[in-house]
Amino acid sequence: MQFVMIEADRLDRMxxxxxxxxxxxxxxxVIPAPEWCPITEAAKRKGVSTTTIGRKIALGLIEARGNGKLKEVRI
Incomplete structure (x- = not known):
């Protein structure tokens, strides 16, 4: 272990x-992330395509609500 000497006033300033x-x-x-978000945002967060998110919704692996462009997924 190495020690360094420092002047008291310099330490006080730091x-x-x-x-x-x-x-x-x-x-x-701390504000938590929203529980529901648009498909495009979910895809960005997960690092996958919107098609993958849509496929997982169809398979029942991701919960979704809404229709069309207003569809959101639970994250």
């Missing part, structure tokens, strides 16, 4: 620089 980002993280709210 700690102060970390205060704002740390506080921002503490006060942030």
């Amino acid at each position: 700690e102060r620089k970390l205060d704002a980002p740390t506080e921002a993280l503490r006060s942030s709210t």
